[in-house]
Amino acid sequence: MSPRSDYDVLIIGGGVLGTAVAERLARTETRVGLVEAENDVAEHASKGNAGVAVSYYGAPGTLETQLINTSAPLWEEVCARLDVPYRRIGGVMVALDAAEAERLEHTHQEVLACGVAVQALDARQVLAREPLVTPHAVAGLLLPDEGIVDPMRLTAAYARLAATNGCDFRFAERVVGIERDSDEVLAVITPTSRLTARFIVNAAGVGAAGISRIAGGEPLVSRPRKGQYAVVDRAFGQRLSSIVFCTHLPDTKGTNVVPTTHGSVLLGPTAQDIEDPDDRATDAETIESVVDRAARLVPEVRDAYIMKTFAANRPAGDEQHRLRFDTKVPNLLHCTDRSAGVSISPAAADYTLGLLREAGLDAPDRPSAQRVLPPVPRLRTSEHPERLIAENPSSGMVVCACEQVSSAEIEAALTGPVPATSVEGVRKRTGAGYGRCQGSLCLAGISFMTAMNTGTDPATVMHTTRGTVGS
Numbered sequence: 001m002s003p004r005s006d007y008d009v010l011i012i013g014g015g016v017l018g019t020a021v022a023e024r025l026a027r028t029e030t031r032v033g034l035v036e037a038e039n040d041v042a043e044h045a046s047k048g049n050a051g052v053a054v055s056y057y058g059a060p061g062t063l064e065t066q067l068i069n070t071s072a073p074l075w076e077e078v079c080a081r082l083d084v085p086y087r088r089i090g091g092v093m094v095a096l097d098a099a100e101a102e103r104l105e106h107t108h109q110e111v112l113a114c115g116v117a118v119q120a121l122d123a124r125q126v127l128a129r130e131p132l133v134t135p136h137a138v139a140g141l142l143l144p145d146e147g148i149v150d151p152m153r154l155t156a157a158y159a160r161l162a163a164t165n166g167c168d169f170r171f172a173e174r175v176v177g178i179e180r181d182s183d184e185v186l187a188v189i190t191p192t193s194r195l196t197a198r199f200i201v202n203a204a205g206v207g208a209a210g211i212s213r214i215a216g217g218e219p220l221v222s223r224p225r226k227g228q229y230a231v232v233d234r235a236f237g238q239r240l241s242s243i244v245f246c247t248h249l250p251d252t253k254g255t256n257v258v259p260t261t262h263g264s265v266l267l268g269p270t271a272q273d274i275e276d277p278d279d280r281a282t283d284a285e286t287i288e289s290v291v292d293r294a295a296r297l298v299p300e301v302r303d304a305y306i307m308k309t310f311a312a313n314r315p316a317g318d319e320q321h322r323l324r325f326d327t328k329v330p331n332l333l334h335c336t337d338r339s340a341g342v343s344i345s346p347a348a349a350d351y352t353l354g355l356l357r358e359a360g361l362d363a364p365d366r367p368s369a370q371r372v373l374p375p376v377p378r379l380r381t382s383e384h385p386e387r388l389i390a391e392n393p394s395s396g397m398v399v400c401a402c403e404q405v406s407s408a409e410i411e412a413a414l415t416g417p418v419p420a421t422s423v424e425g426v427r428k429r430t431g432a433g434y435g436r437c438q439g440s441l442c443l444a445g446i447s448f449m450t451a452m453n454t455g456t457d458p459a460t461v462m463h464t465t466r467g468t469v470g471s
């Protein structure tokens, strides 16, 4: 350990990658800190993604593919350890005509080259596997190891376990400057602090290029690539058993139909390069085209109830994936991924630790570190709700009727390490407000509990990390 620094490792960014790295490092003899511009974790790409824990994403031989291959078999273990919903439901990629069938064959060969389980399906087999797929499908690929995870719960859980094991989280501190000592980063400057560290992990997502620039590092390019989604409710979701992918185009993975762990279904995403990383607006024309494209794969989505739309921005740029030291600043490690950050997170955390150890970080594993988060009893998924309620009557006090989220679950989200400090923070950790009424019935209850736990006046309690409920 370096006696001159506040931290051995300081991570910039509290998305899924920054928190996964924090969780892994905090189980070693490392003084680790994480600095995040927003008031909470999972506020940017890690909030607005589809939560597909992919088994295959792209070409063989890349580090991203290696990390996907390493992460894919770990999901049941990781999510059980972190108390995060996960289901290995498999995915069907569908070809709708001869040209798509030809491209599908190319994908088939690529999946095989990645060493991933895959099976070619004829038209009859596609329908047998997923009866909601259009009868116009001419061929398909089954990817049995595709899974779905709750990406917000995952990010919050990585953070919670990291904090339990001693990681210091600093919220609402945007890194605005970096001090150098000859070639190396010496300190990170926020509006309120000067934080010294031996190593810096740049997990700032779209902000990664800016961090590299102020550190005097490589001229990286990162720009927001917006993806819009429509969300269909559980009444439809409970009839869909697999992820339905379209056939990939060379430059885009296209619009898919993706069940979520909450039971809803996502239609999307789109891919549009934009300028403003805070632009998360959706528009009717794009959403209509998303529904049209989704309906080509699964016609019944046309009759399903769309509960909401949302958008998020991928950290796109000159490199799809970056997990390496900067070539100019030897103690600055870049850790970003455009489109598969959730899927690589378990292995990326281990890989980052390996790189830091190779660079001289003395970080032996700490046998006393906690590996498992105590599970929060959840009313909707409990096999014995009556026992839950007998043990704790608050488990029977339902605040969100659509998602059956109890007052006990909300209380758990608002307390303990890295608690929710806003209504949105509660939603991310519990799913309250994500159902058919989109919070019209439960907003008052969640706001009241958030106000009580954060010592805020109910009229000014934070809704998102940036605005109040009334704003």
Ligand SMILES: Cc1cc2nc3c(=O)[nH]c(=O)nc-3n(C[C@H](O)[C@H](O)[C@H](O)COP(=O)(O)OP(=O)(O)OC[C@H]3O[C@@H](n4cnc5c(N)ncnc54)[C@H](O)[C@@H]3O)c2cc1C
Pocket (backbone or CB within 6 Å): 012, 013, 014, 015, 016, 017, 018, 035, 036, 037, 038, 041, 042, 043, 044, 045, 046, 047, 048, 049, 050, 051, 052, 053, 054, 173, 174, 175, 176, 203, 204, 205, 206, 207, 208, 211, 225, 226, 227, 228, 269, 312, 313, 314, 315, 335, 336, 337, 338, 339, 340, 341, 342, 343, 344
């Ligand atoms: C529409 C869409 C669909 C996707 N679908 C999937 C999917 O199904 N499966 C999958 O695996 N991946 C998916 N992805 C990709 C995945 O979401 C990203 O790869 C992942 O979330 C990136 O995580 P991150 O931690 O690098 O970035 P982010 O979650 O963006 O976190 C970066 C953090 O850094 C903070 N930050 C930035 N600048 C500063 C600064 N100066 N100081 C302090 N903090 C700073 C930000 O506030 C932010 O919280 C999708 C992405 C999108 C947008």
